[in-house]
Amino acid sequence: VGAGGMGEVFRARDTRLDRDVALKVLSSGLINSELARERFQREARTVAALHHPHICAVYDVGETPEHQSFIVMEFLQGETLDERLRKGPLDVPMVVDTAIALTEALAAAHAAGIVHRDIKPANIHMGDDGQLRILDLGVAQSGRELESQPEAPQAGTPSFLAPEQFANAPASAQTDLYSMGVTLYYLLTRHYPYGEIE
Numbered sequence: 001v002g003a004g005g006m007g008e009v010f011r012a013r014d015t016r017l018d019r020d021v022a023l024k025v026l027s028s029g030l031i032n033s034e035l036a037r038e039r040f041q042r043e044a045r046t047v048a049a050l051h052h053p054h055i056c057a058v059y060d061v062g063e064t065p066e067h068q069s070f071i072v073m074e075f076l077q078g079e080t081l082d083e084r085l086r087k088g089p090l091d092v093p094m095v096v097d098t099a100i101a102l103t104e105a106l107a108a109a110h111a112a113g114i115v116h117r118d119i120k121p122a123n124i125h126m127g128d129d130g131q132l133r134i135l136d137l138g139v140a141q142s143g144r145e146l147e148s149q150p151e152a153p154q155a156g157t158p159s160f161l162a163p164e165q166f167a168n169a170p171a172s173a174q175t176d177l178y179s180m181g182v183t184l185y186y187l188l189t190r191h192y193p194y195g196e197i198e
Helices: 034-050 081-085 092-111 143-148 172-188
Strands: 008-016 019-026 058-063 069-074 078-080 124-127 131-132
Touching: 019 034, 034 058, 034 069, 078 081, 081 124, 092 131, 092 172
Parallel strands: none
Antiparallel strands: 008 019, 019 069, 058 069, 078 124, 124 131
16 A cells, blocks of 8 residues: 555454554565664654554554564554555645644654654545544654664654754754645645755
8 A cells, every 4th residue: 555665565354353554564665674674663663652642552562583574553543644646735724733732743753752753644644534644754863773873873854853853963853843834735735945956
């Protein structure tokens, strides 16, 4: 059902609890990379530590005997806001709802010491029921990790990044708030505040 830089996501069936789930597996080209496996597992631990209605839930995490890492998450029906924008502009009430959902979700993440670092329309899911959830914490970092890295490698999508991310400075809650502001601006105008950044 989707793919990114770190892995692929499949729709699967949890036969024990009789429900559909999203199964994210590490890309086959990264299986032999210990660093990639550690980062993948970190994503799972990061998301699993957060329990919020506007953050995608993680049910399980593990590794096969062949060292294939996987994360079992809730399967979400619907589309990302990036996909939704291709059908036409969002109305103001929908953008206000998005702002409220993002603010609540990020407040919960920041209270847990977690910075997302890649807030953008493609990482916000809108369910068929209108429920909004933040996706893809693959580049998220905990406060402990941020403190241990005086210089953090740039992560995220350039047009939505905060200025400090271009300077490889440590990310903070303010980093996410900046990206959220750019995201809301983009949802309302279909343009980037300072033009698209490659």
